[in-house]
């Protein structure tokens with residue numbers, strides 16, 4: 252790759268020590284000119300969204316995640332004060348938990364059990380893992396993010412004997428999602444079995460008036476934090492969904508918010524060559540032909556960023572993976588996202604990336620600071636483990652470029668609150684810009700409903716056949732289908748009876 256091309260397209264955000272290098276994507280110089288109408292439209296769509304337009308028309312909702320990190324952007328004083336008050340309440344609550352003023356039956360809360368799924372778990376899990384400092388964290392964090400009984404038991408085993416010092420935080424925007432409901436009910440049973448009052452060890456984050464809201468209110472849970480309809484689940488890290496567990500863990504949420512705010516400022520720049528989110532979205536468009544033709548491989552060279560690809564998988568695939576565009580045309584859009592971490596992946600799938608099917612583009616995430624404090628020399632000449640990690644990143648980039656495989660490199664100074672806030676904000680904005688390029692609603696998720704409805708029907712069939720089997724255990728599949736009124740669902744009945 253030429254040094255001239257690198258310099259031409261290199262974009263830095265000095266306030267964050269952040270930079271993006273797009274020179275290893277093989278777009279021609281004329282590409283930006285061909286995108287100029289789309290770029291202008293994406294900027295004006297984004298301005299309208301931030302200004303409070305109904306940017307999620309299907310659900311008739313505003314889309315306000317940018318206000319969460321800069322409340323002065325909120326379209327009304329009422330919303331601004333709700334955002335500000337919420338942050339104060341979170342800090343106040345965390346302070347009382349840390350001081351022991353709010354405590355469990357057995358003393359000061361030492362453990363945090365976060366319950367939620369999708370957007371109500373992936374952000375908190377990513378942030379908790381990325382910013383964990385075991386020797387100074389104020390609480391140890393555990394997650395229940397599924398309805399897997401064995402998964403529950405694994406976590407309950409880890410918390411065995413500690414429930415009297417464990418605070419459960421249940422997050423569900425809708426307050427009706429089955430997975431967190433089941434996890435909450437199973438947790439409640441564990442607390443009760445230990446002779447403890449679950450409500451005195453629990454808080455929730457949910458929409459006003461939801462099922463979960465009423466459940467928590469009736470039982471007098473410690474607190475109820477708000478989740479507003481204008482914040483999407485997958486962009487809720489800076490609402491109570493993300494800030495509450497982070498603050499309880501001891502993470503500096505002001506610095507997290509600052510990082511996001513500074514990135515939001517940088518990605519508001521109308522000079523697209525200086526706007527890292529616009530450059531990123533443009534690269535997505537070029538690499539995938541604006542039609543998801545290539546997969547996005549997220550390759551952070553940092554163990555702490557392991558969960559970033561899972562987080563981005565939901566953000567990008569739930570936002571962009573849409574059947575129809577805003578005009579109602581069938582478009583079947585999206586970009587597939589996967590990844591783990593380097594250099595580990597070099598010993599796994601990077602072989603295919605370099606030599607196999609060229610159906611991807613890589614986003615390298617480089618972190619300049621290798622660790623706190625000094626490093627041992629692992630090789631003569633002062634070479635450290637960190638030097639190796641860096642060399643593997645740079646070397647893999649070279650090896651991919653040499654074979655015509657495209658890559659983008661995002662560089663962070665460190666893994667800190669500020670950097671994590673910034674990287675989340677960068678992808679929020681890039682996803683929004685890209686959605687505008689392809690003309691889809693990035694803020695709804697109609698496809699998820701189909702699986703939920705089908706699961707509901709399957710549970711109804713399960714109830715019906717269980718009742719019949721109780722009366723007569725020898726009924727055949729066909730007889731069960733006939734008697735339960737589910738003729739045509741024999742295969743499902745067979746699957747439900749498999750032990």
Ligand SMILES: O=P(O)(O)OC[C@H]1O[C@](O)(CO)[C@@H](O)[C@@H]1O
Nearest residue numbers: 369370371423424425428484699
């Ligand atoms: O916070 P809730 O309402 O429980 O929803 C959890 C997740 O379920 C979805 O609605 C669908 O997977 C996500 O968009 C959301 O993040």
